[in-house]
Amino acid sequence: MLKLLKWWWLFIKNIIVLIGPEGTGKTTIGKLLASHFNVNQYTLDRHRDELYNEMGYDAIHAKNLFADGGIWALYSYWKPFEAFSVKSIKRT
Incomplete structure (x- = not known):
């Protein structure tokens, strides 16, 4: 391996x-x-807020999605932010 x-x-x-x-x-x-x-x-957990905010992440919207649709609704919202974050990390 x-x-x-x-x-x-x-x-x-x-x-x-x-x-x-x-x-x-x-x-x-x-x-x-x-x-x-x-x-x-480099762990995204420590930098999630700053990276997601660069792209317009809305924490209140995310909280509402989670409350209404559960974890999968939240993950669906997160996916574009994760992709952006990976691109940002690769540039550093």
């Missing part, structure tokens, strides 16, 4: 993006990969 990861790491030019719902282990896996490949880890 590590040999495959090393090849993949070189192929994607030192960028690994883990996307998924909260609580699924992305940060934990990211820490392990960052440690193994001796690189910095």
